[in-house]
Structure formats: C-alpha cells, structure tokens
Amino acid sequence: MRNITILGVTGSVGQQAADVARAYPERIHVGCVSAHNDVRTLAGLANKLRAEYVAVTGAGADLELLKELLDYDAEILSGPEALTRACTAGNPDMVVLSVLGIAGLPAFEECLKHKIAVALANKESLVCGGKLVQRMIRETGTLVLPVDSEHSALFQCLNNRFDVSEVQKLWITASGGPFLHWSKDEIDHAPLERALKHPRWSMGQKITIDSASLANKGLEVMEAHFMYGMPAERIKVLVHPQSIVHSMVEWRDGSVTAQMGPVDMRMPIQKSLLFPEMLENPCVKPLNFYEIGRLEFLEPDMERFPCLALAFEAIDTETTTVYNSANEEAVASYLAGDIEFHRIYELIGDSMKKFGGYIPQTISEILELDKDVRAYVGTLL
Numbered sequence: 378m379r380n381i382t383i384l385g386v387t388g389s390v391g392q393q394a395a396d397v398a399r400a401y402p403e404r405i406h407v408g409c410v411s412a413h414n415d416v417r418t419l420a421g422l423a424n425k426l427r428a429e430y431v432a433v434t435g436a437g438a439d440l441e442l443l444k445e446l447l448d449y450d451a452e453i454l455s456g457p458e459a460l461t462r463a464c465t466a467g468n469p470d471m472v473v474l475s476v477l478g479i480a481g482l483p484a485f486e487e488c489l490k491h492k493i494a495v496a497l498a499n500k501e502s503l504v505c506g507g508k509l510v511q512r513m514i515r516e517t518g519t520l521v522l523p524v525d526s527e528h529s530a531l532f533q534c535l536n537n538r539f540d541v542s543e544v545q546k547l548w549i550t551a552s553g554g555p556f557l558h559w560s561k562d563e564i565d566h567a568p569l570e571r572a573l574k575h576p577r578w579s580m581g582q583k584i585t586i587d588s589a590s591l592a593n594k595g596l597e598v599m600e601a602h603f604m605y606g607m608p609a610e611r612i613k614v615l616v617h618p619q620s621i622v623h624s625m626v627e628w629r630d631g632s633v634t635a636q637m638g639p640v641d642m643r644m645p646i647q648k649s650l651l652f653p654e655m656l657e658n659p660c661v662k663p664l665n666f667y668e669i670g671r672l673e674f675l676e677p678d679m680e681r682f683p684c685l686a687l688a689f690e691a692i693d694t695e696t697t698t699v700y701n702s703a704n705e706e707a708v709a710s711y712l713a714g715d716i717e718f719h720r721i722y723e724l725i726g727d728s729m730k731k732f733g734g735y736i737p738q739t740i741s742e743i744l745e746l747d748k749d750v751r752a753y754v755g756t757l758l
Contacts, residue, residue, distance in 0.1 A: 385477065
C-alpha cells in the first residue's frame with residue numbers, strides 16, 4: 378500500500394489525482410490533503426478519501442467551517458507552515474505537488490530534504506528552483522516523476538529514465554490553444570472570455586491563459602531543460618492541434634519515439650502514482666484510432682506568441698524565475714480585467730531586462746527575487 382499526500386487537492390490536477398487514488402483502493406492510500414482557501418471542496422474530498430491529515434494554507438480560510446464539514450476525525454494543519462508540514466505528515470511515500478505557482482517551491486524543497494518521492498505537477502518549482510533544485514535532486518537521489526502530460530510522455534519515450542545521452546532532440550507538443558489561427562493584432566487584444574476557451578483541455582484559469590499565450594509551453598521547455606539536463610537549443614516545440622501525440626524523443630540515429638494518448642490528465646497521474654507498475658486505467662477511455670482521422674504538426678509562430686520566444690531567452694539568461702513571477706502577476710492582472718493580452722509578454726520582457734544578471738544562490742534568495750519581480754510588475758501596471 379502506497380501512502381500518498383496530495384498538495385493542492387482542490388485544483389484540477391489535485392482532484393484528478395484523488396480520482397486515480399480512489400480507483401486503486403488496494404494500492405493507494407491518501408494520508409494527507411491540502412488546499413489554500415476552498416474549505417468546502419477540501420472537506421468533500423477529505424470525506425471521500427478519509428485522509429488522516431487535512432492542511433489549509435490560506436490565511437483567510439474558514440477553519441471552523443472546515444471542522445463542521447468534515448464527517449470524521451482528522452488532524453487539521455494550518456498556518457504559514459502548513460504546506461511544508463503537510464509534506465511529511467503521516468510519513469508519505471509520495472507527495473503529489475499540484476499547488477499553483479512558486480508557492481510550491483518550499484514544499485518541493487521539503488520533500489527533497491526528506492527524500493520523499495514527488496509526483497511533480499507544479500512545473501514552477503523546477504522552473505524557479507533551476508540549478509539549485511537540480512543539484513538537490515541529484516545529491517539526495519530523490520525520485521521526481523513528471524505529471525505534466527508532455528513530460529510524462531518524454532519519460533515514457535526515454536524508457537522511464539532521465540538519461541538523454543543518446544538523444545538528439547526532445548520534442549514537446551502544443552495544441553496551439555484558442556488563438557492558433559488568430560492574427561497577432563487579434564491575439565494582442567483578445568477578450569478574456571475567448572482566452573479561457575481552450576479547445577482541448579479543461580484546466581484552471583491561470584494555466585488556461587498560459588496555454589493561450591504559449592507561456593505554459595515556455596514553462597514546459599524550461600522544465601524539460603532542468604529535468605533532463607537538455608540544452609535549450611535541443612528542445613523543440615511542435616504545434617499539434619489534435620493533442621494525441623504528447624511528446625517525442627528524436628534519437629541520435631534519426632529514429633523518433635512518440636507517446637500517444639487520450640486528452641486526459643488521469644493517464645500521466647496514474648503512471649506517477651503507481652510507478653513503476655503499469656496497470657489498466659479504469660479512469661481513461663482508450664484511443665480509437667479509427668476516429669482520430671488525421672494528425673497535424675505545425676511550427677510555432679514566435680512572433681504571434683512572444684511568450685514562447687521569451688522562455689528560450691530566459692533559459693539562456695538564467696532569468697527563468699523572473700519569467701515565471703512576472704507571468705503570474707501579468708496573468709492575474711489580465712484575469713482581473715486590468716490589462717490587455719499583449720501586456721502579458723511585455724511585462725515579462727521588461728522584467729527580464731530589469732533583473733537580468735542577478736542569479737540567486739539559495740531557495741530563500743529565489744523567493745526574495747520573486748517578491749521583487751512582483752513588486753516591479755506592480756509599478757508597471
């Protein structure tokens with residue numbers, strides 16, 4: 378029986394991780410769940426999972442309501458250290474890290490310190506942690522499994538390894554989002570309701586906007602760079618509107634291994650939670666190749682989607698933390714209706730210029746840089 382913790386259980390990935398866990402009651406026990414402020418959804422999931430520990434990280438969360446809604450006795454963790462405490466509560470074998478943004482970085486560090494396996498859905502932890510986290514993973518020998526569909530696909534194509542010594546290129550696919558065929562001017566002034574209509578995936582608002590700008594794909598390029606140690610120039614993005622091929626590995630001899638699967642995050646989640654086992658997945662409907670019809674592949678347009686171009690620049694200039702922090706603030710402003718869509722990439726680019734040359738040496742310095750970038754973006758709004 379594998380004892381797991383799901384951090385960010387009320388989010389899209391967190392709830393799907395809970396679905397997968399409940400599909401394998403003889404193999405998976407969820408011992409701890411966490412959420413930020415949504416205590417109603419948290420209590421509902423905790424009641425189904427019967428987790429011994431329930432963590433609430435938001436300062437304004439209604440703890441009394443949470444206690445009322447729980448129909449069993451659970452230990453409630455709260456306060457500023459709740460997220461890091463949740464990492465070790467109940468001695469988990471694995472932590473599903475699916476909280477939003479850089480807030481997941483201290484939790485990731487805590488898991489690495491205690492050598493607790495991580496199913497990583499929070500790409501920002503690796504993007505912002507960069508070489509520091511890369512070194513911690515190597516020195517502690519902690520197993521970090523990718524949950525993102527693209528990185529799970531790469532891991533499978535690499536035969537469940539991180540060795541890229543015989544690899545020529547890593548290919549990461551992108552659906553192209555809702556603006557695939559829009560002009561640059563149309564994208565720059567895109568209304569919020571259109572940006573939130575993703576053609577393939579059902580996700581939270583922030584990641585949906587990131588998919589519309591291709592910033593999400595930029596973050597995935599950074600994640601691949603740090604996860605596999607692959608130079609940025611050998612990581613390629615390929616627009617694939619059908620979202621059937623999730624990633625590909627191009628080997629030195631010119632052959633290519635591709636991973637295909639349905640548009641369902643419960644597939645890569647299942648692979649992480651049960652690793653190294655491969656079992657039938659009752660949560661996912663198999664592909665029907667007779668219905669797929671055709672598969673298209675297009676080169677991404679960096680001019681229409683500057684966030685993707687800026688991501689490669691961020692790797693070269695070691696400003697991946699700046700990119701992520703500026704993007705988070707810009708997207709929040711766009712969602713609030715305060716800025717137009719084109720301001721997202723403009724704010725990222727301005728921030729990278731402002732903070733270029735500063736390379737944090739500790740996790741604490743990364744978190745301080747994050748605060749500084751957010752404050753700077755605030756002055757530009």
